[in-house]
Amino acid sequence: MNCPHCYVHARNWEKKISKERGLKLIEELKELNFTQIDFTGGETLLIPELFDYIAKAKKLDLNVSINTNLLLLDYEKAKFIKENDIYVYVSVDGSNKEIYEKMRGKGTFDILLKKLELLNKLDISYSIIFSISTFNYIDLPNMVDFAKKNLAKELCVIPVIPSGEAKKTHIYLxxxxxxxxxxxxxxxxxxxxxxxxxxxxxxxxxxDLPKNVFVDKCHAFDYIDLAPTGDILICDVIDIPIAEIRTKSLREAINDILKNPLYKELKERTNYCYDCKVLNFCEGGCYARSWIINGDLRKPDPYCPKVLTAMGK
Ligand code: SF4
Ligand code: SF4
Structure with a gap:
């Protein structure tokens, strides 16, 4: 859809790992006690091997979620999703036709509404993801009504990171x-x-946020981010590989991650944070933003108001 906030579209990820390697990787994930696989895009429903990967993961009793704009969903795919108990994250970046179609193009909003109906008809659990940008931040409160009305379990909000297309379009807040x-x-x-x-x-x-508004930690230390090329990235929004599973087993790759000097540096990000009451939770914040904006992963999140004050900004 050429969305102006996509952090994947501009990446050079043409050369993918084989389906055999992908299937073997899922076995290795199980052996190493991973419990969850989350398939993200670009657009997940464009991945030709997606349903084979999911079938394998479910056979091994792994939890699976997918991120999708839903536009390619049909009844058969929805039935597969329901039968395999897959959780769905639906990207919806506007509560009305005008705002939504600014991101995804003409004619897409009505398709989205039909596909949401299909999810509800089959009683598929899903969340809505709203990428907040200069295009749509005004619409954010309306998204609560939209998500509630369409029976989503929750609204997930993510600020557009200045990466990929967003770096060119400057639509980040x-x-x-x-x-x-x-x-x-x-x-x-x-x-x-x-x-x-x-x-x-x-x-x-x-x-001081209300108790039904949750702030998530950075998932860096709980997940691995795998690019289609087989590179394990320090975070999926930036192109910094810290290991790979093309020539290595997952176990070897994880050992490589733990030895990687950049990964170790992430633990040393407390210069401006040492007296922060939420340091144990936040751990210096989003290091991808530190990398993109300051060119240094070790610096704390350049969007944190406390950091900005400490730096005199
Ligand atoms: S980035 Fe900000 S909120 Fe996070 S630990 Fe540092 S000072 Fe605290
Ligand atoms: S580094 Fe930033 S963009 Fe990446 S997972 Fe953590 S908080 Fe999110």
Whole structure:
């Protein structure tokens, strides 16, 4: 769909690992006690091997979720999703036709509504993901109504990271706009008593948010991010490989991650954070943003208001 916030479209990921390697990798994940596989895009429903991978993962009793814009969903795929108990994250970046189609193009909003109906008809559990940008931040409170009306389990909000297309289109928000938007969203979430999850902005734990608005930690130390090329990335929004599974087993690759100097550096990000009350939770925040904006993974999140004050900004 050529979305202006996509961090994948601009990447050079043409040369993918084989399906055999992908299937073997799923076995290795199980052997190493991983419990969850989350398939992301680009657009997940464009991955030709997706349903073979999912079938394998489910056979091994792994939990599976997919991220999709739903536009390619049909009844057969939806039935497979239901029968295999797959959790769905649906990217919806506007609560109305005008805003949504600014991101995904003409004619897409009505298709989305039909596909959401299909999920509900088959009683498939799903969350909505809203990537917050200059295009749509005004719409954020309306998304609570949209998610509630369409029976989504929760609304997940992620600030667009200045990576990939967004780096060119400049549609990412600055820190103060994110803070303001989240405060407005929280008021609405309380009014509607609706669950909201905020991703990739752990510094928001500094705010006094209501109990139905959750701030997620950076998932870096709990997940591995695998590119289609077989590279394990330090985070999926930036091109820094820290290991690979093309020539190595997953066990060997994980040993390589733990020895990687960059991975170790992530633990030394406390210069501006040492007296922070949420340091144990936030751990210096989003290091991908530190890399993109400051060119240094060790620096704390450049969007954190406490860091900005400490730096005199
Ligand atoms: S480094 Fe940033 S973008 Fe990556 S998972 Fe952590 S918070 Fe999210
Ligand atoms: S000061 Fe550091 S640990 Fe505290 S919220 Fe900001 S980035 Fe996170």
């Amino acid at each position: 600055d820190s103060s706009r994110i803070l303001e938007s989240i405060k407005e969203l929280s008021i609405k979430a309380v009014e509607e008593y609706y669950k909201v999850n905020i991703w990739c902005a752990p510094f928001l734990k500094l705010l």
